[in-house]
Amino acid sequence: MVTMERDTETVHEAYAFVCLHCGHGWEEEYEIRHITDLAGRHRAEYFTHGRRVPSPLTRADCPACDRGPIRILRPGRVNTTRTYLP
Template identity: 50%
Template sequence: MSEIAATTVHEAYAFACMRCGHGWEQAYEIHHHVDGSGHAYVVYTADGERVPSPLSTPTCANCGGHVVRIMRSGRVSTVQELLRPAKAVRPQEAVEDAAAPAAVLAPAPAPATHHWQLSALLRPFHRR
């Protein structure tokens, strides 16, 4: 069979494992082909390697689970950005703080430790 036509589409998806809560994003090149017999088929590649369709049975790289929610790209990275600790103080800010009066530099109360539940981590992904 010889290949007659091919088009390539770039798509990205976000994934969240419902078993362990792991989230990740992946970009794909989707190659649409039509063989000599007129049958259409699709080939997915990620990072230059051929991979199975992410829409059929995605697998969590963290726990190997197959109960994975597929979302539009950007959903996981947005939540991960929100969960990152506050930015580090730059050296210039530290020098400016050293000149501030002691009353202004009173230590802030320690934040309470928060144990995240899977439902809390996935709350931003729920449709409203």
């Protein structure tokens, strides 16, 4: 089934992440496309480096240790938070 889009709004957001297990921190910028289809349903699609990716708000694993939990911070906070982790 093909769903036609009625409206798309694109915003750019950055997030900082830190793993509370291993202390690994990273930041990522996302292009977020807020889409409303012809039936009025809303969805958001996340892109980084030109690839569609899952929402960073649902990411459960650290890319360094494949564990977690992950804390999401405002951009630019990774280095500040590292001083409090082992």
